[in-house]
Amino acid sequence: MLNLALVGFMGSGKSTVGKQLAEELDLIYVDTDALVEAKAGMPIPEIFAKQGEAAFRELEREVVLELCRETHLVMATGGGAFINPSVREALLRSSLVAYLDAPFETLWERIRGDAGRPLLSGEGAYDRARALYQSRLPIYRTAHVTVDASRPADEVVRELLEVYHAHRRQAQPRLG
Numbered sequence: 001m002l003n004l005a006l007v008g009f010m011g012s013g014k015s016t017v018g019k020q021l022a023e024e025l026d027l028i029y030v031d032t033d034a035l036v037e038a039k040a041g042m043p044i045p046e047i048f049a050k051q052g053e054a055a056f057r058e059l060e061r062e063v064v065l066e067l068c069r070e071t072h073l074v075m076a077t078g079g080g081a082f083i084n085p086s087v088r089e090a091l092l093r094s095s096l097v098a099y100l101d102a103p104f105e106t107l108w109e110r111i112r113g114d115a116g117r118p119l120l121s122g123e124g125a126y127d128r129a130r131a132l133y134q135s136r137l138p139i140y141r142t143a144h145v146t147v148d149a150s151r152p153a154d155e156v157v158r159e160l161l162e163v164y165h166a167h168r169r170q171a172q173p174r175l176g
Contacts, residue, residue, distance in 0.1 A: 003095035005075040007082040011110035012100035018076035048118035068094040100149035
């Protein structure tokens with residue numbers, strides 16, 4: 001069974017949409033950030049504070065590469081996971097990758113003030129987040145499909161269900 005991987009910037013709805021998709025498709029939902037926290041034995045902000053972003057990104061890479069060897073998954077990836085070339089390559093090979101796209105201002109309204117997001121802490125968070133968003137856009141756009149995530153989650157889920165089923169039909173060998 002084909003995996004479905006959700007990629008996109010912080011606040012795009014990967015976790016919310018992923019849980020609903022997994023339920024609708026009768027697949028297993030996995031949140032890569034939660035798995036990284038479990039593997040590290042500490043929350044992401046603490047990983048950043050104690051070990052740095054590079055250590056977090058390595059744990060994230062290991063977790064995603066392990067998941068890419070499995071099937072029957074809906075994966076909600078961290079906002080920066082798809083930026084890593086080895087992660088991107090593995091996801092594109094093992095999964096239908098959907099980019100949840102939304103304008104930066106929409107995402108900012110969803111994420112600002114969230115203390116659980118280390119990249120948003122301190123002075124200049126808006127400018128840093130905007131620059132990060134802009135730098136990641138070209139990479140996010142290499143996903144198999146792009147979905148407008150500025151809409152309500154149930155609409156995004158409905159569209160992704162259609163895309164997933166259409167993709168599976170195309171991927172199945174024709175008999176007779």
